[in-house]
Amino acid sequence: MVGEKDKCRYNQDQAWADSINFVQIVLALKHLKAVNKYFWKYRYRFIAGIFFVILSNYFQVLAPEITGYVVNKLQEMLPGAKPVAHSVREHDGLVNWFIGWVNTMNFGKLVVVCSVTILLLALARGVLMFFMRQTIIVMSRHIEYDQKNEVYSHYQKLDAGFYKTHNTGDLMNRMTEDVSRVRMYTGPAIMYLINLVSLISLCVVNMFRKDVHLSLIVLAPLPILAVTIYIVNTVIHKKSEKVQGLLSDLTTNAQESYSGIRVIKSFVQEKAMLGFFSANSEAYRKNAVSLAKVEAVYFPSMTLMIGLSTLITVLVGGQMALRDPERNIGLIVEFVMYINMLTFPVSAIGSVASMMQRAAASQKRLNEFLQTEPVIQDAPAATATPLKGDIVFNNVSFTYTNTGIKALRHFNLEVKEGQKVLLLGKTGSGKTTVAQLLLRFYDADEGSITVGGVPLQKMKVQQLREQISYVPQDVFLFSDTIGNNIGFGLQEAASQELLEQSARYASVDNEIKRLEKGYETMVGERGVTLSGGQKQRVSIARALVKDSPVLVFDDCLSAVDARTENEIINNLYRFLHQKTAILITHRIFTALNFDQVIVLEEGTIIEKGTHEELLLLNGYYAELYRLQVSNERGEA
Known part of the structure; x- marks a missing residue:
């Protein structure tokens, strides 16, 4: 009795699991609705392709009817054979016309x-297949191009x-491998379907x-x-998602x-990194092989079913012919x-489904x-406002959501137009956060930031960032050159001339x-051919060439020697005339006369004033x- 109950419960659970799997498959296919807009964009190509596919197959199915007609004619020529009766409705209209044309000819x-x-x-089918693929x-391929552009454009936002x-x-894998797999749906899968x-x-x-x-x-x-396809598709969907996730991990590991x-x-960690990569690669290999094995079930299944159908046709048809000689x-x-x-299209069901x-x-x-959706967006009423006037941070607080670190706490700062401000503090005191909030890489949790009385929001x-020259801490x-x-x-x-002046x-x-190709020298990936100090100075030149009204330098002289540092500071003193500048650093620049010096600690201003005032503060x-x-x- 218990066994019967367990069996009944198992059947109910299995039915419930199957229904869930079916729903998951339907939901998964719903994700592909996102590419329907591309089918509409290229609808004329798509409609033409459908027409060529159908017409090609129409010509293909005429051959068996003509062949059957010839066999029947041969059957009629056998001694004692009677004319084979057939209805006009048994044949296609074009075949009926053809039979009427050749029926009076001799057999040869x-x-x-x-x-x-x-x-x-x-031959006609071959030509149509060419146009079908074209x-x-x-x-x-057009859809792949558009989709990659769409993904890249969205990444930029x-x-x-x-x-x-x-x-x-992971970002790179989604734009390459995932888009390529979607192309297999919009091209071969659709065509085969x-x-x-x-x-x-x-x-x-x-x-x-x-x-x-x-x-x-x-x-x-x-x-x-059909049942085989349903079962295998359920497994394929689960394994495909896992394989794609593992491939992203593998790509990330390699990129890093x-x-x-x-x-x-x-640090002589080549062996350790190889081991880590090998472990990820092995996990990907196992799951990819497992997926390939599941997909391999399709092809023998198709061959078996087609073979059974052929045997049944010959067996049943032969028995009919033996029982009825006039058959x-x-x-x-x-x-x-x-x-x-039907061998190819039916066997293609598996690959199409996959x-x-x-x-x-x-x-x-x-x-x-x-x-x-990007968190930082233009407000509906946002305007292209010239960056003029005082920069004011009013009771600003900010916490990084991914780490929970509270970078700024009730931060207040007013930078008059044209002033030079030194923002000083230890690592992690919130200096860089001030620059990133000014550039609207993030929005403050509390308080407001205004320029000339206009809130950044x-x-x-785009216009805000175009008017700020920023030298990031991480060059x-x-x-490129x-x-x-x-x-x-x-x-x-x-x-x-402008490039050289900024340099x-x-x-x-x-x-x-002094370099062999001068300004045409390729710097390699992330500027690998240049020294740390050279990269920082090229980054400074990139900011100066914009000639923006506001400049933000975030610890951009950490890799240069003291003599070069003083030289750059003296140059900046001339360049920054009548410009608003914020210099973020962990050391003091005495060569430049700052209007304000702000000392930060744990996101709060602990000292504020001019150089002389802060020295007196001791x-x-x-x-x-x-x-x-x-x-x-x-x-x-």
């Missing part, structure tokens, strides 16, 4: 004409907080038109095939290893040809990002000119100044 001429006709039908497959919580390798639907429909219609009883028997294995290769080598033997030949025609499942899993991953983000140079890196922030190409202000012009600033002067004298 009829066979030649029918053979040439079948050859011409095959429309649908080329359409999928996402805010800095997004990139703190997502790996570069239309092909198999149209060919199966045409074959089944012709088969039922000829003999309903024989058709039902021959097609009986197909429901078993390449970027940090100098650190890996300096249409050509019909059996036609059915065998139809079954053979491609669709993989594409659905990939599109789901893409949708996760494409449906992510009422300014267009980044592109794999030095000249292009310096002129990166300009809307138009900068003149050579002179940054005290790097002479070093650039606090943190004075102590740091005395220590710095002492060190400089010691080095001298």
